[in-house]
Amino acid sequence: AQSVAQPEDQVNVAEGNPLTVKCTYSVSGNPYLFWYVQYPNRGLQFLLKYITGDNLVKGSYGFEAEFNKSQTSFHLKKPSALVSDSALYFCAVRDGYGGATNKLIFGTGTLLAVQP
C-alpha cells in the first residue's frame, strides 16, 4: 500500500536558520510526491511536487525539496526560516492504484515553529 511518514510531530527553528521537515514514502512504482502547508483555520496550500527529473524541486515561498530514491525520502527545506513559515506541513503521495484519479495519501503532518 502507498504511504508516507512524517517522523517529527514538531520542528523548532530560529528565524534565519535553515529548516528541514522530513518525509519518507513507500510506493509501488514511480512516486508522485507533494508538499502542502496548512495555516490555522485554513485549507491546504500547494507548495511543490516531484514527478520526475531533477531531484531538487523548487516551490513556492522559497521552499524546496530533495527527492532521494535510495532513501525513499522527500524532505522539505528552506535556507532561511521566517516566523511567517510557522504552520502545519503535510507530505503526500498520489495513490498509484487510483487509476484515473489523483487521490492523495497524506502523512500525519509536522508542525513547524519558527522562533523570532
Added chain:
Amino acid sequence: DAGVTQSPTHLIKTRGQQVTLRCSPKSGHDTVSWYQQALGQGPQFIFQYYEEEERQRGNFPDRFSGHQFPNYSSELNVNALLLGDSALYLCASSLNGQGSNQPQHFGDGTRLSIL
C-alpha cells in the same frame, strides 16, 4: 480567479442528524474530491467526483454520499451523524485530463462539530 469555495464554514449538529456540505471548484476545474481531516491528523480521502459520477471511494461507510452537479459543484452528505464524524471537511478540485500528477487545489474547509 475564484479558488475553491466551501460552505458553510462551521456547522454544529447532534448525533443522528444529517448534514450537507457544499463546494464550488476552482474556475476551470471539473473534478472534485472530498477529504476528512480529524483533529491532529492528515486528510483522509472520502471520494472523488467527475462527470457527475463517483469515480473512486475511500474507506468510508455508506453514510457518506455525494453528488456533483452539471456546473461541477459538489455536495457531501453525511447521514446518521456520529461523534466521530467531527472533523474539518476539505474539498479539493482539479482538471481532469491534465494528468494525475497535477496538484489539487483545496478550499478552507467546513468545520463540523457533533454534539
